Amino acid sequence: MSNRVVVASVLLALAVGACGERAAQAPAPAPGKELPVSSDRAAQSETLRAVVARGRLNCGVDQGLSGFSFRDNRGVWRGFSIDLCRAVAAAALGDADAVNFVPVTAENRIEMLRDGKIDLLARSTSWTFSRDAGEGVDFAGIAYYDGQGFLARKALNLQSALELNGARVCVQSGSTSQNNLTDYFRANGLTFTAVPAASNEKAREIYQTEGCDVLSADISALASARSVASNPGQHVILPDVISKEPLALAVRQNDPAWTDLVRWTLNALILGEELGVTSKNVGEMAENSTAPEVRRLLGVEAGYGGKIGLDDAFAFRAIQAVGNYSEIFERNVGAGSPLRLERGLNALWNAPRPGLLYAPPFR
Structure with missing residues (x-):
């Protein structure tokens, strides 16, 4: 049996x-x-x-x-x-x-x-x-x-998310990440343009084709996105952690x-x-x-x-x-x-x- x-x-x-x-x-x-x-x-x-x-x-x-x-x-x-x-x-x-x-x-x-x-x-x-x-x-x-962070191209030479004023930010729609972005930029007197995507995979694709300047998600998801990029070494996770997740x-x-x-x-x-x-x-x-x-x-x-x-x-x-x-x-x-x-x-x-x-x- x-x-x-x-x-x-x-x-x-x-x-x-x-x-x-x-x-x-x-x-x-x-x-x-x-x-x-x-x-x-x-x-x-x-x-x-x-x-x-x-x-x-x-x-x-x-x-x-x-x-x-x-x-x-x-x-x-x-x-x-x-x-x-x-x-x-x-x-x-x-x-x-x-x-x-x-x-x-x-x-x-x-x-x-x-x-x-x-x-x-x-x-x-x-x-x-x-x-x-x-x-x-x-x-x-x-x-x-x-925690939520940001993935950016190393060529941008960014040291902090506080340098992202006016940036286009890829983010998954319907997630807490989208709300966290609004809170973070508002709290720091910065502006940004959200580039929403239906999934983490889609957000990563838009980022890789330079449809946005940075990708924002949980740091684990950013590490995942970087690992499958055509040249992982060209991307860096910024040190800022803007939320508890x-x-x-x-x-x-x-x-x-x-x-x-x-x-x-x-x-x-x-x-x-x-x-x-x-x-x-x-x-x-x-x-x-x-x-x-x-x-x-x-x-x-x-x-x-x-x-x-x-x-x-x-x-x-x-x-x-x-x-x-x-x-x-x-x-x-x-x-x-x-x-x-x-x-x-x-x-x-x-x-x-x-x-x-x-x-x-x-x-």
Whole structure:
């Protein structure tokens, strides 16, 4: 019997049990083996029930953002955001490949999530007051600490964004970046002409054909744009950071059980790095570690997975499938990748050069 059939059967039993005798909790398997969905917590999540019945996670992603969400030459989805989707699929379905990647735009991403066309929004989306309080979504956790900046041709010899008075600025329409530009230029007594584009990819194309003087977006997106330029060395990211952009995983607001599942899958990846658990040593750590938090995280000590509707090995599967946070970062966007991004704010809180990355304790 396949994992998905087991999961579907357990969920059906839980649903029926709500009308009669309470369903028995499925026993927790050894890490990385069977995948039963357990406890009443699973029955409370409409999204988890839909994901299990479908056998795939529908994950909303950028249409084409190098390093974060893009198709390679073979048509395979790759990137930082893609790996986060795969981690959730591994935790919830036991199969990191059980993901349907759905390209979404800045304009339709929230609507797609609210309408149930995607289960998880992993596209670069800033956690803001208006979105959290007014648009029917919840944010399960910050996956990447970013900020808005400017990409310019090195030939312009710009030292600061304060030299951009009167500039034409390419920016993605329908994004917080457009509003941030207005605030920044107004606050500094400068003028500019916005050159709006429907997507990051289109904004990059206009910039590359000199339809604008500079490109403004999240710095991660600027590094992505520079990495695919015909001559990356001819472009520079200015030192100015004009906003805070906490890029977070978003879910529907009416499913707190699903929010917890996504949140603690992300936290597991961060804790994996902090505790030294990697995709290569996760099996050894589960077998030999005596550290209590490692044992709880990897499901050796039982009783935690059921709190989010899964078995105790959910974090084991996520880390085994995609690696811990550091592995995901370095593989896709780190200093050794074409984007050449430093950890910066995305370093662990206790790193030699501390960042903001911090997960609550697993206890």
